[in-house]
Amino acid sequence: MTVHEKLGIYQIRLPLPFRLNHVNCYGIKGSEGWWLIDTGLNTEPTRQAWQQFMADQGITNRDVRAIYITHFHADHFGAAGWLQGLTGAPVFISAKDGETVQKLWQTNNARTLQAETQEAITKMFIAYGMPAEMTEDITGQMGTLASAMQPFPVISTVEAGSMVQLGDYRYRALFTPGHSDGHICYFNEEFGVLLSGDHLLPKITSNISLWPYAHPDPLNNYLQTLQDNLRLPVQLALPAHGSPFANVQERIHQLLDHHADRLKLMKKLAAGGATAYSICKQAFGENLNAHEVRFALAETAAHLMHLVYRGEMEVTERKGVSIFSEKNKTGGF
Numbered sequence: 001m002t003v004h005e006k007l008g009i010y011q012i013r014l015p016l017p018f019r020l021n022h023v024n025c026y027g028i029k030g031s032e033g034w035w036l037i038d039t040g041l042n043t044e045p046t047r048q049a050w051q052q053f054m055a056d057q058g059i060t061n062r063d064v065r066a067i068y069i070t071h072f073h074a075d076h077f078g079a080a081g082w083l084q085g086l087t088g089a090p091v092f093i094s095a096k097d098g099e100t101v102q103k104l105w106q107t108n109n110a111r112t113l114q115a116e117t118q119e120a121i122t123k124m125f126i127a128y129g130m131p132a133e134m135t136e137d138i139t140g141q142m143g144t145l146a147s148a149m150q151p152f153p154v155i156s157t158v159e160a161g162s163m164v165q166l167g168d169y170r171y172r173a174l175f176t177p178g179h180s181d182g183h184i185c186y187f188n189e190e191f192g193v194l195l196s197g198d199h200l201l202p203k204i205t206s207n208i209s210l211w212p213y214a215h216p217d218p219l220n221n222y223l224q225t226l227q228d229n230l231r232l233p234v235q236l237a238l239p240a241h242g243s244p245f246a247n248v249q250e251r252i253h254q255l256l257d258h259h260a261d262r263l264k265l266m267k268k269l270a271a272g273g274a275t276a277y278s279i280c281k282q283a284f285g286e287n288l289n290a291h292e293v294r295f296a297l298a299e300t301a302a303h304l305m306h307l308v309y310r311g312e313m314e315v316t317e318r319k320g321v322s323i324f325s326e327k328n329k330t331g332g333f
């Protein structure tokens, strides 16, 4: 589907086996070939969808000039290696996300994470107060997801702030950390078109979560980036989930309000002292599968740690489990 005629941008909607059932990738047509943004998971339905798109548009493997990945998450990076194998195109990602994807998701062993990564994730979720057997479900499920991200491509890095050619036009590689530490949006300043990845989404809020190998306060990065983005002259955002949208400033304000509300709620729920896991269940409900609880809990932890860094809450450790509580306001003068 064409989403911007003049810039030659096509949207490719790929299926995902989750409640969030699709990811939008983009193909950009230029006089010297095609450029791709994001790739989907390396699954049979994804491979078929890419091949169908290429057949429909008359794209040969050699026409693909480069593949740009907005960030390292499975549904964006997953099929990059397969597409590189097919086309020989370079795969660009930020240096930070290139490093993280290798630590977190690269594996030689079908359906298991690297031992060190599995251990780091288990330890993190135990510290959040999650029952041990549930951490096994999560690392098992992540192992399955990892298998849909292999083989890995040879990675090239794109420098934050640099200008890159996509189709016949130039775009700024806009550093937008928060959803991931090295997230990049691509912005065509002339037309005000922003390929927003998962940084700005029209309906759902981007998951902001605390992970091993990641920044200790990702929510601070995200809120800061949103404030900076209020000055961006965006006419149209092309997101990785949902439909293209034009009300970008309004959406940024909604997102800032959303996180302010969530911070208030988390602070209230933790007031008397609680684990991230018990706060997560109260904030997100009990009815979550392993995939969903992983996101919900890491998001809860990101909010709680942001409150700790802001000096509004404190965290103490009891037998390897972190207890969050409101900072004692009565101490001092």
Ligand SMILES: [Zn+2]
Pocket (backbone or CB within 6 Å): 071, 073, 179, 198
């Ligand atoms: Zn993502």
